[in-house]
Amino acid sequence: MLKRKTGIAFRFALILAFVLLAAGCSSSKNDNVDSQGSGGSAPAGGSSQAAGTPAAGTPAKLTKLRVMIYDRGNAPEGMKLTEAPLMQWAKEQVKPLGIDLEYVAVPRAEAEDKLNVWLASGEAPDIIFTYDTNTLFKYAEQGGIWQLDDFLSQYGPQIQKNNQKALDEAGTYEGKRFAIPALRANPHVGPAMKIRQDWLDKLGMKAPTTTDELYDVLKAFKEKDPGGVGKDKVVPYAFPAIGKAFLYSLSGAFGLNPQLMGNGTDMFGGLWQDGKFTSNIATPNALEMFKFLNKLYKEGLIPKEFGTDVNKQQFNQYVAQGVAGFLEDNDNGWVLTDSTRQAVPDARWMPIDPLKTADGNQYAGGAPDFGMLIMIPKASKEEQATAAVKYLNWMADPANILTLQSGIEGVHYKVNADGTRQVIDPEKNKKEIDWYTASGDLEIIQQGQPLDSPEKLKVAAENAKLFDADYYVAVTTKYDSIFAQYTPDPPTVVLTDPRPFAQKNQETIKKFINESITKIIVTDDPEKEYNAMIEGWKKLGGEKYDQELTDAYNKIGYQP
Amino acid sequence: MEAQTKKGLALPYDADIGATPSTLRKRIRKNLDLYLCLTPGLVYFFIFCYIPMFGLLIAFKDYNIFQGVLKSPWNHFAYFKEMVHLPDLYKIIRNTLMLNVLGLIFGFPAPIVLAILLNEVRSKYFKRVTQSLLYLPHFMSWVLMGGMIYALLSPKYGIVNQLLQAIGLQPIYFMGENAWWVTVFIGSGIWAGAGWGTIIYLAAMTTLDPHLYESASIDGAGRWKKIIHITLPGIMPTVVVLLILNVGHMVSIGFEQPYALMNPLVMDVADVLSTYIYDLGIRQGGFGLTTAIGLLQSAVNLALVVGANYAANRMGREGIW
Numbered sequence: 001m002l003k004r005k006t007g008i009a010f011r012f013a014l015i016l017a018f019v020l021l022a023a024g025c026s027s028s029k030n031d032n033v034d035s036q037g038s039g040g041s042a043p044a045g046g047s048s049q050a051a052g053t054p055a056a057g058t059p060a061k062l063t064k065l066r067v068m069i070y071d072r073g074n075a076p077e078g079m080k081l082t083e084a085p086l087m088q089w090a091k092e093q094v095k096p097l098g099i100d101l102e103y104v105a106v107p108r109a110e111a112e113d114k115l116n117v118w119l120a121s122g123e124a125p126d127i128i129f130t131y132d133t134n135t136l137f138k139y140a141e142q143g144g145i146w147q148l149d150d151f152l153s154q155y156g157p158q159i160q161k162n163n164q165k166a167l168d169e170a171g172t173y174e175g176k177r178f179a180i181p182a183l184r185a186n187p188h189v190g191p192a193m194k195i196r197q198d199w200l201d202k203l204g205m206k207a208p209t210t211t212d213e214l215y216d217v218l219k220a221f222k223e224k225d226p227g228g229v230g231k232d233k234v235v236p237y238a239f240p241a242i243g244k245a246f247l248y249s250l251s252g253a254f255g256l257n258p259q260l261m262g263n264g265t266d267m268f269g270g271l272w273q274d275g276k277f278t279s280n281i282a283t284p285n286a287l288e289m290f291k292f293l294n295k296l297y298k299e300g301l302i303p304k305e306f307g308t309d310v311n312k313q314q315f316n317q318y319v320a321q322g323v324a325g326f327l328e329d330n331d332n333g334w335v336l337t338d339s340t341r342q343a344v345p346d347a348r349w350m351p352i353d354p355l356k357t358a359d360g361n362q363y364a365g366g367a368p369d370f371g372m373l374i375m376i377p378k379a380s381k382e383e384q385a386t387a388a389v390k391y392l393n394w395m396a397d398p399a400n401i402l403t404l405q406s407g408i409e410g411v412h413y414k415v416n417a418d419g420t421r422q423v424i425d426p427e428k429n430k431k432e433i434d435w436y437t438a439s440g441d442l443e444i445i446q447q448g449q450p451l452d453s454p455e456k457l458k459v460a461a462e463n464a465k466l467f468d469a470d471y472y473v474a475v476t477t478k479y480d481s482i483f484a485q486y487t488p489d490p491p492t493v494v495l496t497d498p499r500p501f502a503q504k505n506q507e508t509i510k511k512f513i514n515e516s517i518t519k520i521i522v523t524d525d526p527e528k529e530y531n532a533m534i535e536g537w538k539k540l541g542g543e544k545y546d547q548e549l550t551d552a553y554n555k556i557g558y559q560p
Numbered sequence: 561m562e563a564q565t566k567k568g569l570a571l572p573y574d575a576d577i578g579a580t581p582s583t584l585r586k587r588i589r590k591n592l593d594l595y596l597c598l599t600p601g602l603v604y605f606f607i608f609c610y611i612p613m614f615g616l617l618i619a620f621k622d623y624n625i626f627q628g629v630l631k632s633p634w635n636h637f638a639y640f641k642e643m644v645h646l647p648d649l650y651k652i653i654r655n656t657l658m659l660n661v662l663g664l665i666f667g668f669p670a671p672i673v674l675a676i677l678l679n680e681v682r683s684k685y686f687k688r689v690t691q692s693l694l695y696l697p698h699f700m701s702w703v704l705m706g707g708m709i710y711a712l713l714s715p716k717y718g719i720v721n722q723l724l725q726a727i728g729l730q731p732i733y734f735m736g737e738n739a740w741w742v743t744v745f746i747g748s749g750i751w752a753g754a755g756w757g758t759i760i761y762l763a764a765m766t767t768l769d770p771h772l773y774e775s776a777s778i779d780g781a782g783r784w785k786k787i788i789h790i791t792l793p794g795i796m797p798t799v800v801v802l803l804i805l806n807v808g809h810m811v812s813i814g815f816e817q818p819y820a821l822m823n824p825l826v827m828d829v830a831d832v833l834s835t836y837i838y839d840l841g842i843r844q845g846g847f848g849l850t851t852a853i854g855l856l857q858s859a860v861n862l863a864l865v866v867g868a869n870y871a872a873n874r875m876g877r878e879g880i881w
Contacts, residue, residue, distance in 0.1 A: 116845040120625040138845075144626035241824055304715055307825040308735045378626060507844040508648075511827075518824040522736075539647055 062100035063387040066125035070441045071105035076431045081105045085432045086442055089408060094394055099387050119144055119377055126380040126388045129182075129372040129444060133170070134506070136373050137498035140173035146376040146385045148177045155389040156180070162396040162446060166370035170494055180392060181370035185448045187491065188483035190365045191248040191330045196340075197350040199325050202226040207352040211253050211292055214326075214355060218301045221325040227344065229323045238324035239302040240315040242521075243514040246328040247289075252363035253355035254289040256280045257488065270549065272560045277549040279542060281513055287530050290517065294526040307518045322347055332479035334472060341467070348471060351479045354486050366487030368494065371447040395445045404443035407433045420456075422463035451480050495552045501544055509540050619852040625845070639852035648836065649853075653811070656832040659818070660810045662746050668806060670750045671757030672799065676787055678758060679765050691762075694755025702752075706820030709748055710735060741826040749817060764798040765791060800877045808865030811857050833857060 071081050081087075082103040091101045104125040106114050112132065118124035119139070130136065139145045152159060160167065163183040171179035195207060200217070203226050208214040218236035225231050239245055248269075257271060270279045280286050296302045309315055318324035319336055322344035329336075333349035340347040354362040374392065376385045394400060406421070407413055412429050413421045423429055440447045452460065454473050461469035516533035523529045534542075588595055615629065622635040643649060674694070681687040697705070712718050713734040721731040734740045772790050781789070815834040822830035833853070841850030869879035 113843045116625070117842060120845075120847065139626075142624050142626050243824065304733070305736070308710060308823040310823050504844070504846070507839065511839065515824045515827045522825070 061098070062095065063098055063383050064100045064102065065094075065127070065384060065387045065391055066102045066104050067127040067388075067391070068111075068125045068129065069103045069105055069436075070108045070111060070439070072108050072435070072439060072441070074435045076435060079431065079435075081436060084436060085411075086404060086407065086437070090404065090442070093400070094391055097387075097390050097394060099391055101391070119379070122379045124377040124379060126376060126384040127374060127391070127444075128377060129179075129374045131372050133373070133495065134499065134503055136171070136179050136375065137173055138503055139375065139377075140176075140178040141498055144378050145178055146378055146380070148180060148376065148389070151376075151385060151389040152177060152180065155386060156393045156396075158393045158396040159389075159445065162398070162401075169368060170370040171373055172496070173498075179373035179375045180389075180445070182372045182374065182444055183446045184367055184369055184371045185446055186451050186480070187367045187369055188451065188480045188487070189330070189367050189448070190483055190487070191246045191328055192332075192351045192364065192479060192482050193249045193326070193328045193355070194331075194333045194336060194349045194351050196227070196325045197348045198344075198346050199226040207350070208355065209353065210356050214253075215292075215296070215301075218296065218326060219299070222299075222301060227322060227325070229321075233323050235303055235318045235324045236301045236326060237296060238315050238318040238327040239306045240312045241307055241310040241514075242517045243510075244310065244312050244315070245306070246330065248365045249328050249354055250293075251280060251286070251289055252365065253357060254292070255285045255357040255359070255361065256283070256289070257363055270546070272553070272558070275550075277546050277553055279537075279546055281517075282534060282537065282542065282546070287527070290520045290530060291526050293521045294523070297521050302521075307522060333475045337471070337475070338467075348468075350475060351482055353482060362486045363488065364482050364486035366483040366491040368490065368492045372444060374444060392445050395443065401443055401446050405437055405440065405449065407437070416463070420459050420463060423465065426465050451476070493553065493556070493558055495549075495556060497552050497555055499548045499552060501541065501548050505541055505545065509537065509542060509545060512536055512540055616851060616855055618848050619855050621848060623848040625847070635848075639849045640856075642849060643852055643856070648831070651828070652831055652833055652836045655829055656811060656813050658829070659742070659745060659832060660813060662742065663749055664806055664810075666746050667750050667753065668803065670754040672761055672795075674754050675758040675761035675765065675795075676791060678762060679791065680783060680787070691755070691758070694758065696755070697752045698756035700752070702816035702820040705748065705752065709744065709821065713744065735821070735823060736825040738826055738829045741821070742829055745817070745821055745830075748821070752817075760798060760802065761795055764795040768794040797878060800872050801880055804865060804868040804872055804880055807868040808861050810864050811860045 069081065075081055075084075082105050087103055094101050112130060112135065115124070115128060115130060115135065118128070136145075159180060163181065166181040166183040167177075170181040171177055195217070199221060200207060203220055203224060205217055205220060206213075208217045220226075221236040222231070222234055225234050227234065251269070256269060270277050271283055271285075272278075273283075293302065297304075297306075303309070303314065303318070305314060315327075316339075319327070320339045320343060322340045327336075333351050336349040337347060340349065354364045356362055376388050380388070395404065403409070407429060409415065411424070412433055413423050416422055436442055451457075454477055457473045457476055458469055461472040466472050513533065516529065516536065520526050520529040520533065617629050618632070619639055620634060620637065621629070621632040622638070623629070623632045678687060678691060681690070713720050715721050715731045715733045715736075720734070725731055732740060734744055768790065772794075773786055776786050776790060811833065813832045813834050815838065818830055818832050819835050819838070822835065837850040837853060840846045840853075869881065872879040
């Protein structure tokens, strides 16, 4: 038996690696604001400061520093993530700081699971990160990560300067700092609905503003087949398996306020009603949403096979084949169009405003000013912890941020006389840097850049030789405006207390809910399945989960 | 002793086990080469099966990953008490047993039948090629097979459903309906494992005395009679040993196959112990609780294997020991 177990554990790793490589970049639920939002490959314009130059002398003894990096399985032929050009550059740059840098790749979708395994086996890299506040609390409570106050004041002046906003909002546990939160330079990112604008135009329809209108548009997509892809082929609403599907904007349309879902583990968020937190799924609004999805399913407006599309493989295929007309994800639409236009050159995805709820409200789930929480495991020696903070401090330098986000001056871009930056060879950038800089995977201390004015964006897009500069500007500004306009303030409510019940049971509850929602959508009697879900949810301690959250919100004095 | 040679298990003993130390030393000196051959196997089991048993401690401890196994405090069987109240555990065990029992009923005879068929093939060349082709699925990763199965059985694009529709039947959502999913699970298990499983039976058949077949022919027996009266009884000891070993695994189940095939629609039948332990243990960091579940699982398996062996001995067949 034990032999079997060791074997299985070992094979887990291999299999997962395979699954995830095959799945490519799949985003998990808590990760709704993972991508930079700037989406496309256009570098942000602005600063023309030269990237830091290596100092002359290198300390004799280098400290080995291992840094975690997300692997989205998208390395071009002949490239290796941990040895890619900018990684090589960074390694050279930090040598004068006495750091021997090594990147440790972890498949994106496996990252959260991997942390547990790494920490348990004492093999974690010296720099690890998560988006889940609960994970931070858990590790801090168990004494598994370094307290960083002293390190930060001693070795991290630039971090304190650059990331002040983020440091103020997150990363502490019981008043002590255990994580350095990344700065989200542009918080106007998050999940949004996207529609095929070219299809809408062909039908002479307007972007839907309510769920009823959405239904009409989807119906028209199916019956009139504006893309001419074949009536049996058209997928009005591309929708992967529950757990992979984004339901944020849709739940917002049913009055499920996305504000109370920023703590990583709130599972589709919740509502603050009569002085207490109620999980969204347990509110009547949720039943309405599920009934809506059930109707769409029955009428063939979402794919029949969504329940088994657990890797988003078919979802991505629908987009790439140009047969999908509507969807929700956390991109601004540029990447979608870039995929669809290979099959349909005229295809244009556009983000749409949040749908109106029955009482006329509109919600968008924006992001806070902080991003991932960067931690240093206790298993790393003090020497490594020092080097880690030094490395992050180096990374917080504006010039280095720019280089790590968009390439090396003179190699990947040049600076024009008017100070704008121009990509030298888009093909070269595509091969050497875009596949990890576009998702902000290397530069972890600052995610993204503040959004430029439309004029600057246009220049940047033209300099980057994008296929449709005007569309780039339109899609980027529209996406930004959705969050600028409709995100509640503050976008998320940051809790400060660990929640032991949630820590222990959230995955079980989440899994149960995901299975149940799938059943509710495909069943003939959604109400009955819904009641079964609520019953099961209570059995798993759903109410206790909500009570714990109520207490946590009360503790920070939350007022809606 | 006699039974052991009959089963083809060469053991480095030339006397009974209950020997005194002095004769043991003598025997080791006498058969030094054989004992040396045994060493790598023993070392393997020691390193990969006995040393990891130390980790079982965490089933009894309030395991904190940063304090390590030894420093974590004891927790007075809290995990075992908690286990009883896990809402899904009953369902998980039921699924595991169901899939295993069905797998045994349909999957166990498959390689035997296949081996007999192969054994009857006259053309050596054809037999070799067929064998190699049959072994192939065994070497394929379940992840790959899962992808293929999903693609083949897709209600919209899959070839199986297109064929069904071509002959005027309704498409079937194979992977989304409980009963069909179980069928696919068992079927794919047979497809992957049957060919490989023939190896041991074919080996057993080569040890059968050709004279038996010759004299049966002289007595006028046809192929069918020879299979019934010579081949089958001849490989029966092997069948029994394998059956006992299989029964011993009734509460364990491989991880790859269910994990690659499961999806949220069929979790009522597809969630099994291995996937549950993965979810609860690795993904949620519930190492202690899942170790406790694993320990219990091992205990049940041990009981089953001992029971099956006892039953085999009682029925007049030789068990494993």
